[in-house]
Amino acid sequence: MIALNWFDIVFFVFGLVLVASSVMVAFARNLIYSAFSLLGALVAVAVLFVLLSADFLAVTQILIYMGGILVLILFAIMLTSTIRDVRISNRSVAEGAAFLIALITFVLLGILAWNAPWLEARNPTYEPTTREIGNLLLSKYILPFEIASVLLLVAVVGAVVLARKEVKRP
Amino acid sequence: MHVGLSHFLLLGAVLFVAGLYCVLTRRNAIGVLLGVELILNGANVNLAAFSHYSAGEMGGQIFALFAIVLAAAEAAVALAIVLAIYRTFHESIDMEDASLLKG
Numbered sequence: 348m349i350a351l352n353w354f355d356i357v358f359f360v361f362g363l364v365l366v367a368s369s370v371m372v373a374f375a376r377n378l379i380y381s382a383f384s385l386l387g388a389l390v391a392v393a394v395l396f397v398l399l400s401a402d403f404l405a406v407t408q409i410l411i412y413m414g415g416i417l418v419l420i421l422f423a424i425m426l427t428s429t430i431r432d433v434r435i436s437n438r439s440v441a442e443g444a445a446f447l448i449a450l451i452t453f454v455l456l457g458i459l460a461w462n463a464p465w466l467e468a469r470n471p472t473y474e475p476t477t478r479e480i481g482n483l484l485l486s487k488y489i490l491p492f493e494i495a496s497v498l499l500l501v502a503v504v505g506a507v508v509l510a511r512k513e514v515k516r517p
Numbered sequence: 518m519h520v521g522l523s524h525f526l527l528l529g530a531v532l533f534v535a536g537l538y539c540v541l542t543r544r545n546a547i548g549v550l551l552g553v554e555l556i557l558n559g560a561n562v563n564l565a566a567f568s569h570y571s572a573g574e575m576g577g578q579i580f581a582l583f584a585i586v587l588a589a590a591e592a593a594v595a596l597a598i599v600l601a602i603y604r605t606f607h608e609s610i611d612m613e614d615a616s617l618l619k620g
Contacts, residue, residue, distance in 0.1 A: 468572035
């Protein structure tokens with residue numbers, strides 16, 4: 348009899364959700380189903396972040412990925428293809444070769460993850476991380492932080508320029 | 518057998534491989550974007566796992582945070598490009614239609 352604690356149970360339940368929904372994203376014929384499976388995968392990743400004592404990261408994942416990126420993707424799906432045509436516009440090519448490449452990659456990564464002698468801390472701590480992240484972002488990682496803000500500005504301006512309609516001036 | 522670092526790395530590998538398959542097979546531009554999001558999430562799981570199991574080293578979580586920010590910027594620009602392709606190539610976002618730069 349294997350004694351399972353709550354950590355293992357939550358891990359295996361949401362690991363199963365994660366595997367099922369990420370496989371659904373890759374294999375679903377209808378793009379809408381893929382997008383909604385991505386929702387399940389993102390929730391499961393947020394739960395994994397909680398298990399890994401990354402509370403701030405889990406909240407950020409839910410806010411930005413599910414509140415922002417997924418809604419954006421759903422908008423784009425609705426704008427670019429009528430629901431009727433989704434099945435046709437979502438064709439797949441070279442499935443055999445791609446499956447082989449994915450399988451080989453997974454076997455190699457799995458062997459690496461399972462057999463490598465990782466140095467694990469004996470007793471990982473569970474503490475709020477927000478204060479530490481805030482301190483690090485404004486001291487050690489201040490340059491990447493500022494560059495990220497400039498990058499976001501550039502991305503927003505670029506998205507507006509790309510997506511607007513051409514206006515012909517007389 | 519208790520859940521340890523290897524289990525989280527395996528889940529990250531599953532996410533990465535599903536995203537890789539999605540990017541390789543889809544010809545719908547938004548489908549490819551979904552695959553890229555899966556790959557980025559796999560990387561984030563790995564970063565957070567290494568951060569947790571190295572006893573309080575926060576660098577991994579910081580970089581996962583930057584990866585999320587980059588994913589948001591990437592999604593905004595990529596979807597704008599998708600809309601531009603949709604208008605230019607007669608209401609299609611099949612990536613093989615957009616081959617004007619092909620030599």
